[in-house]
Amino acid sequence: MSLFTIIVVGLWSSGYLIEEYEGGNLDVLKDALVRDRDGKLALVETAELRQLRRDVGDLWFVVHDRTGQELVQGTIPPQFTQTLAILEHLSDARLTNESGRANRPDAIVKWQQSAAGDAQIFSGTQGRMSFKRMLTGISAGLITVIFPVFVAMVLATLAMTPFVVRFALRGIGRAADQAAQITYDKRGIRISTGEVPDEIRPLVSAVNDALSRLDKGHAIRDRFLAQAAHELRTPIAILNARVAALPPSPEKTQLLLDSSRLAVLGGQLLDLQRLNHTPIDFLPIELVTITGRVVFDLAPLAFAAGYEMSFEPGIAEVTVQGDQTSIERAITNLVQNAIDHGGGTGTIKIMVQQTKTVIVSDEGAGIPAANLEEIFEPFNRLAPHSSGAGLGLNLVKEIMEWHNGTILAENNALKGACFTLVFPR
Missing domain, CATH: 3.30.565.10 (Histidine kinase-like ATPase, C-terminal domain)
Structure with missing residues (x-):
């Protein structure tokens, strides 16, 4: 469905174009209404008025202004003659005979602004709305109906979007807080996936999988260091004993320093393992x-x-x-x-x-x-x-x-x- 069709349907649903459709006679009469040299109400035979007379063989209307001047043409249907007596008390009205037609009234009363000034027009609704008038009505509808609604929707969207986004992404903030607690010396920490949006959950799961692999790698490394340190203790002890049995010399002193460093390093590795894993x-x-x-x-x-x-x-x-x-x-x-x-x-x-x-x-x-x-x-x-x-x-x-x-x-x-x-x- 095109945008034009959507706009027309929307204006029609709102009742805006229905008024334009019902007021086909009124629009033509309003555009043709002028005052003659004596200041009296008169009609100019415009092309649209001539077309209206051809389309509606029994065209009738009553026009009067606020000074009491009146312009009448055609034969007013009997069911509407009584309305003439109360026209001055009416502002706008839609009139239907006894049979009633739900979609379109038989006559309409409406005050219009014309070249002759304010005038009340009372006429039938047999005239057709031209394509030009429909475009004019749609343009006016865009300005008076669609545009204000659009502006209201944009403002509402701008006002509500931060709250909606904050509500939808609140789980990401909690996940970020959990991620900030992860350090190299802590094992088994995972980011909760319960409150993160569905679009982000695969990423969080992938991060948790990576953390699991890192924990496994750290465990393998720690076991290796512990085993290596244990295996080194015996040969280092034997080396220290043999160096200590050597006669005094500068070489013995240097060997003692080197073997001591080896013993200290082995002890350090064992202590690191002990600190991290032994309560x-x-x-x-x-x-x-x-x-x-x-x-x-x-x-x-x-x-x-x-x-x-x-x-x-x-x-x-x-x-x-x-x-x-x-x-x-x-x-x-x-x-x-x-x-x-x-x-x-x-x-x-x-x-x-x-x-x-x-x-x-x-x-x-x-x-x-x-x-x-x-x-x-x-x-x-x-x-x-x-x-x-x-x-x-x-x-x-x-x-x-x-x-x-x-x-x-x-x-x-x-x-x-x-x-x-x-x-x-």
Whole structure:
């Protein structure tokens, strides 16, 4: 169906074109109505008026203005003669005889604006509406009926669209919030598909499938790391024993350093696996005791690398809640880090304070200010050719976060780096 047909049907359904159709006589008479030289009502024989007279053999009409002047032609049907007496009291009217025709009245009364001024025309409705008048009526209908309705619909659409879109897409906002909670260290998180629109659901399902594959890949990687770390422990222990049996020499010292790094790396891998997958209950841990044990174990390595060591417990006993193995690993990593990056000279100082803090400092070159935040990232190494794997400080950070504590890194006032483990009070 064409747009023109839709418009015509709409105007006809609204009753707009019905009035044009019924008023065929009135329109022709209105266009032909003028005043003569004496100011009286008269008709000009227009082409449309002549056509109307040909189409309607018994054309009749009554025209009068507001001054009382009247113009009458033709024979008024008897059933409408009584209407003449009350014309001045009528504004607009549709008249039907006793038989009644529902679609079209037999006569019509209407005030019209013409070249002769306001005039009331009373006539039959036998005239046909020309194609020209139909186009005129449609054009007027577009302006007075269709256009206002169109504007109202556009305004309503503009006003309602944001609410409709927000309502339809509310599930996407919730899915985005769930997606924002996904991090590399969390497993099993999925985005809910219950409230997302049907058009978006395949995408959300595909993302959930990808997350499932990533979880599976992480599980495979974690098993590999755990197995590799376990398999490395035995040959590393044998290597340490054989190196320790060698006579003193610079080569032995270097071998001890290298084997120690291997042992630390294997322990770090096991600790990462343990932190991520093993639920552990926290117990009271005595910081002075386990820190002293770490210092005792690593002192030979530090002396061999050219350092002196100083253990300064500020109090006889400091107790925190935590996992002993993990805390001991964190302190070991800090002391090992001081041995690796302290420059091979000066004193490595380890302190335990009553404020439940453990401080490890060295007298090396310190940490560049631009790298103070980056050093805790995994596999981050200050020196490109460093012997470490870049896991030690990251593991310490994870252990402290696991214990609801923090690790602070700064440079000493004179020289060297200082790391502080702060446990919750």
